[in-house]
Amino acid sequence: MGVSSIISSDPKDIVNTEKIIFPGVGHFGKAMSKLKELNLVDTLHEAVLVKRKPILGICLGMELMAKGSQEGNAEGLGWLDAEVVDFNVSDKTKYKIPCIGWNQIHIKKDSLLMNNISDLSEFYFLHSYHLKINNQSDILNETQYDYFYPSAIEKDNIFGVQYHPEKSHEAGAQLLKNFIGL
Amino acid sequence: MFRPRIIPVLLLKNLALVKSIQFKKHRYIGDPINAVRIFNDLKADELVLLDIEASKNNRLVSLDFVKNVGEEVYMPFAVGGGVKSLEDIKAILNAGAEKVVINTHAAQNPNFIKEASEAFGSSAIVVCIDVKKKMFKGQRTCISSGSRSTAFTPIEFAQLMEKNGAGELIIQSIDRDGTMEGYDIELIKYISTSVSVPVVALGGAGKEKDLIEAYQHGHANALAAGSLFVYQGKKRGVLINYPDKNELVFE
Numbered sequence: 001m002g003v004s005s006i007i008s009s010d011p012k013d014i015v016n017t018e019k020i021i022f023p024g025v026g027h028f029g030k031a032m033s034k035l036k037e038l039n040l041v042d043t044l045h046e047a048v049l050v051k052r053k054p055i056l057g058i059c060l061g062m063e064l065m066a067k068g069s070q071e072g073n074a075e076g077l078g079w080l081d082a083e084v085v086d087f088n089v090s091d092k093t094k095y096k097i098p099c100i101g102w103n104q105i106h107i108k109k110d111s112l113l114m115n116n117i118s119d120l121s122e123f124y125f126l127h128s129y130h131l132k133i134n135n136q137s138d139i140l141n142e143t144q145y146d147y148f149y150p151s152a153i154e155k156d157n158i159f160g161v162q163y164h165p166e167k168s169h170e171a172g173a174q175l176l177k178n179f180i181g182l
Numbered sequence: 183m184f185r186p187r188i189i190p191v192l193l194l195k196n197l198a199l200v201k202s203i204q205f206k207k208h209r210y211i212g213d214p215i216n217a218v219r220i221f222n223d224l225k226a227d228e229l230v231l232l233d234i235e236a237s238k239n240n241r242l243v244s245l246d247f248v249k250n251v252g253e254e255v256y257m258p259f260a261v262g263g264g265v266k267s268l269e270d271i272k273a274i275l276n277a278g279a280e281k282v283v284i285n286t287h288a289a290q291n292p293n294f295i296k297e298a299s300e301a302f303g304s305s306a307i308v309v310c311i312d313v314k315k316k317m318f319k320g321q322r323t324c325i326s327s328g329s330r331s332t333a334f335t336p337i338e339f340a341q342l343m344e345k346n347g348a349g350e351l352i353i354q355s356i357d358r359d360g361t362m363e364g365y366d367i368e369l370i371k372y373i374s375t376s377v378s379v380p381v382v383a384l385g386g387a388g389k390e391k392d393l394i395e396a397y398q399h400g401h402a403n404a405l406a407a408g409s410l411f412v413y414q415g416k417k418r419g420v421l422i423n424y425p426d427k428n429e430l431v432f433e
Binding site: 025026027060092093094095096097098099100101102103104124126127128144145164166167168169170172173 | 183184185186187225227228256257258275280281300301302303304305306349350374375378379380381401403404
């Protein structure tokens, strides 16, 4: 991608970096416990809310930005007025959970993150839960799996995607480039 | 719109890419990394890479190989071969795979799937159920690259794995493997309509119509194949290929 990056769980690195990518797979409750154990919660609050560094949450990383989740009944970082909820599909043979596969995004607002990415581009999804957002203006993308749910968010310097740009061929690479270029 | 995934399955034997017929007669296809690169260029939906000798030889799939794949592709991939501890899963995921495929150890120790899904989330844990028709007994779940049969019927095992937290099931017909005569639609349908996690059909696909049939009639959520994506023509010349997604009409 032509940019220097480090993988780190060290608070010093996180406070001193220019931008943060916050990926995650696994269990919401366990991930929050791990962040606490690593003393990263205050570090993240400082980097994101005080120093206002751009951050891109990916999958569970985005979910953790919500107030809380039904997965493990845990509290999240609380940057978004949102909850993480179970999929509630009508046809369980057609709409299997976890939702695994390629699906289209519907772009809901202008954003630098969406530069050169066309509406209805396909991205790769792998998740069992999704966001339920109270403030509609925070929604950047929506996606339909039985019903429409928020698949990307943008609020000030906070960005999040439910899908995996790092696994989504060219559209995904473009999104990461856009984030780097912010 | 959400659409079914089309997944090439690549079999590894001594780090060479091979293709089997009914889990036997392994034919050398080429260099796996080269094939992975081509599938990435063809924008495949996802790849499954299985080391078919790992369990038999009591070792794990090569992590260097997994890492190598991860560096080559911008697409999701799942890896299997000799996985039998949480450390194995962690190592494969850290090497860049999205999902880990478990077969032998899942049948030997069904509780392992529970531990694995609790530790890494269901979406990272795929169980591959290899199914073979046994004389007088009907279909049975097999392990160790099909060399050993278990007491589990495919449906019993599928439901047990779902209950223990597997996030996806690959249903592979050993009898159809490499025949290119079509999927075992009845088997796929039976399992897909009995579990609420995604089911991947594998074994027997020989033409694009087979993929559509497994989706429409088998209710598979993803369509996987080996021979279809590495051979071309009746004489089975080796040619890595992948269907044009715009030409396949599923609905």
